[in-house]
Amino acid sequence: xxxxxxxxxxxxxxxxxxxxxxxxxxxxxxxxVFLTGAVIIGLFILVSLLAPWLAPHNPADPMLxxxxxxxxxxxxxSQPGHPLGGDLQGxxxxxxxxxxxxxxxxxxxxxxxxxxxxxxxLGTLAGALGGWVDSLxxxxxxxxxxxxxxxxxxxxxxxxxxxxxxxxILAVSIVQIPVFARLLRGSMLAQRHSDHVLAxxxxxxxxxxxxxxxMLPNSLGPVIVQSTLVLATAIIEAAALSFLGLGNPDDxxxxxxxxxxxxxxxxxxxxxxxxxxxxxxxxxxxxxxLMGETLREALDPKNRR
Amino acid sequence: MALLEVRDLSVxxxxxxxxxxxxxxxxxxxxxPGQTVGLVGESGCGKSVTSLAIMGLLPKRGVTITGSVSYxxxxxxxxxxxxxxxxxxxxxxxxxxDPLSSLNPVVPIGLQxxxxxxxxxxxxxxxxxxxxxxxxxxxxxPDPNRRLKEYPHQLSGGMRQRALIAIALAxxxxxxxxxxxxxxxxxxxxxxxxxxxxxxxxxxGTALVMITHDLGVVAGLxxxxxxxxxxxxxxKAMRHKLFAEPRHPYTHGLLxxxxxxxxxxxxxxxxxxxSVADNIPWSQGCxxxxxxxxxLDVCTRETPAxxxxxxxxxxxxxxxxxxxxxxxxxxx
Numbered sequence: 188x189x190x191x192x193x194x195x196x197x198x199x200x201x202x203x204x205x206x207x208x209x210x211x212x213x214x215x216x217x218x219x220v221f222l223t224g225a226v227i228i229g230l231f232i233l234v235s236l237l238a239p240w241l242a243p244h245n246p247a248d249p250m251l252x253x254x255x256x257x258x259x260x261x262x263x264x265s266q267p268g269h270p271l272g273g274d275l276q277g278x279x280x281x282x283x284x285x286x287x288x289x290x291x292x293x294x295x296x297x298x299x300x301x302x303x304x305x306x307x308x309l310g311t312l313a314g315a316l317g318g319w320v321d322s323l324x325x326x327x328x329x330x331x332x333x334x335x336x337x338x339x340x341x342x343x344x345x346x347x348x349x350x351x352x353x354x355x356i357l358a359v360s361i362v363q364i365p366v367f368a369r370l371l372r373g374s375m376l377a378q379r380h381s382d383h384v385l386a387x388x389x390x391x392x393x394x395x396x397x398x399x400x401x402m403l404p405n406s407l408g409p410v411i412v413q414s415t416l417v418l419a420t421a422i423i424e425a426a427a428l429s430f431l432g433l434g435n436p437d438d439x440x441x442x443x444x445x446x447x448x449x450x451x452x453x454x455x456x457x458x459x460x461x462x463x464x465x466x467x468x469x470x471x472x473x474x475x476x477l478m479g480e481t482l483r484e485a486l487d488p489k490n491r492r
Numbered sequence: 493m494a495l496l497e498v499r500d501l502s503v504x505x506x507x508x509x510x511x512x513x514x515x516x517x518x519x520x521x522x523x524x525p526g527q528t529v530g531l532v533g534e535s536g537c538g539k540s541v542t543s544l545a546i547m548g549l550l551p552k553r554g555v556t557i558t559g560s561v562s563y564x565x566x567x568x569x570x571x572x573x574x575x576x577x578x579x580x581x582x583x584x585x586x587x588x589x590d591p592l593s594s595l596n597p598v599v600p601i602g603l604q605x606x607x608x609x610x611x612x613x614x615x616x617x618x619x620x621x622x623x624x625x626x627x628x629x630x631x632x633x634p635d636p637n638r639r640l641k642e643y644p645h646q647l648s649g650g651m652r653q654r655a656l657i658a659i660a661l662a663x664x665x666x667x668x669x670x671x672x673x674x675x676x677x678x679x680x681x682x683x684x685x686x687x688x689x690x691x692x693x694x695x696x697g698t699a700l701v702m703i704t705h706d707l708g709v710v711a712g713l714x715x716x717x718x719x720x721x722x723x724x725x726x727x728k729a730m731r732h733k734l735f736a737e738p739r740h741p742y743t744h745g746l747l748x749x750x751x752x753x754x755x756x757x758x759x760x761x762x763x764x765x766x767s768v769a770d771n772i773p774w775s776q777g778c779x780x781x782x783x784x785x786x787x788l789d790v791c792t793r794e795t796p797a798x799x800x801x802x803x804x805x806x807x808x809x810x811x812x813x814x815x816x817x818x819x820x821x822x823x824x
């Protein structure tokens with residue numbers, strides 16, 4: 188009897204606390220929107236990781252070219268071994284679309300990470316120190332946010348004399364910094380006046396420990412959710428930069444935005460060359476957005492049941 | 493010399509374009525080691541601001557603190573930020589009202605206890621963990637090894653408050669300030685926590701400043717009681733004396749407003765009329781006068797002086813005559 192009671196009590200204790208993450212996951216698992224996003228992103232990551240093996244040909248190698256009468260070299264149509272035909276330079280189009288996912292993934296993830304890091308540093312400075320540091324950082328952020336993000340990214344990318352994949356990443360990530368900085372600063376400010384920070388101060392905990400152990404970890408939630416949404420924006424902006432010719436000029440490495448830009452002049456006759464990379468960009472961006480939005484909803488304590 | 497001597501402490505909040513607000517107005521009291529002193533009053537009477545001022549936790553901007561808070565001979569109000577940070581948690585401990593929001597939700601209890609030990613007693617993490625276990629044991633948390641690894645939301649309300657007390661007492665401060673430590677707990681747990689605090693104060697010889705609006709807490713715990721109204725101490729006496737013979741009409745009203753179990757069915761409660769919003773400034777007269785059943789003309793004209801009489805301090809023009817029953821009934 189006594190044993191039974193204590194066992195029961197143990198059980199209640201174990202189930203008593205349902206963490207935010209656990210309850211969020213419970214809801215996400217049943218949300219079709221989240222699952223759609225997750226499947227898209229899962230497939231996208233899988234394809235980009237396995238692209239070298241999935242691609243039937245080397246994306247940099249052209250098909251056989253008539254060296255004698257160069258004018259005869261038209262864009263190769265769909266044919267056995269090359270289901271989507273070739274591109275302007277006669278390279279296997281399917282392989283290029285598949286391998287192109289790698290660039291998109293790298294640029295998206297790295298730019299978001301850079302942006303996140305920059306935003307964390309600025310947001311922590313503003314939120315933890317307050318006063319004039321806060322005002323200064325926030326005014327800079329306001330100025331950056333007042334410019335259309337694509338225009339800002341375009342200007343930053345155009346400053347480099349030799350565009351490369353890295354300049355694209357840099358331009359896109361700088362544009363993302365203010366979004367993160369503002370978000371983090373907001374939740375840091377809320378933490379600053381919270382009871383547990385007051386309690387920690389009352390215990391004589393040092394300022395650094397208060398910021399990094401008590402304020403920062405409690406402020407990260409919204410920033411992490413935002414970063415999934417930013418992934419989608421980063422991918423679109425990187426593609427836009429490449430499309431406008433500010434991307435990597437070396438077209439041996441395929442990139443969706445660049446592929447889209449290259450085929451502008453043959454769009455009337457070969458619309459499929461533009462359609463494939465465009466559809467890929469849209470689907471991947473959509474996947475990240477669906478996942479980010481549902482994640483944000485699920486982690487919002489107001490929606491907690 | 494007492495361990496803590498608060499002399500003429502005043503806190504004025506000043507906002508741009510607004511009248512300065514005097515939240516605490518010349519409060520003085522002493523606390524001896526092992527003694528429990530209560531600060532009692534309703535919301536907005538300056539209890540919490542007094543405690544925050546002693547701990548140096550009020551914001552710097554827009555706040556003027558005057559008077560002195562001498563702890564073991566040093567004036568805490570004159571210390572630098574850094575010196576004060578070194579003292580908080582080591583010499584002065586504080587327990588807050590809401591145990592859930594006062595604990596960091598993303599850090600396990602164990603780390604929150606060891607944080608103070610590492611900070612003030614220079615312990616290594618491992619050593620501190622052992623000490624943390626003893627501390628949790630001492631405040632009556634069962635299975636401390638398991639609780640150390642858990643997060644605040646996994647603990648019950650009473651256990652969280654016990655954990656907070658353990659954290660506050662981790663470095664054996666000589667002075668503990670408890671700001672309504674039982675308000676967020678249900679009645680049975682309240683009794684347990686009060687008993688625990690009583691025992692700890694007794695065992696460790698800690699001086700305790702108990703801030704509360706609950707006269708039941710005062711009756712169970714405090715040696716000396718300061719009744720605050722509008723930022724001033726209106727009556728100060730030893731516990732028994734205050735409960736047996738409240739002289740200030742406010743104290744009298746507070747005691748009369750406690751519902752009694754032995755009262756006949758259907759008897760109405762006796763609240764104190766009005767609210768703090770009716771107060772007149774102390775510079776003009778007695779702040780309590782507009783709500784006071786004993787108010788005379790002089791009460792709204794002259795500020796009552798603090799008078800010492802037979803082991804009590806009283807600030808009133810027309811104190812309650814001992815033996816007066818509760819004020820007239822008011823229908824609620």
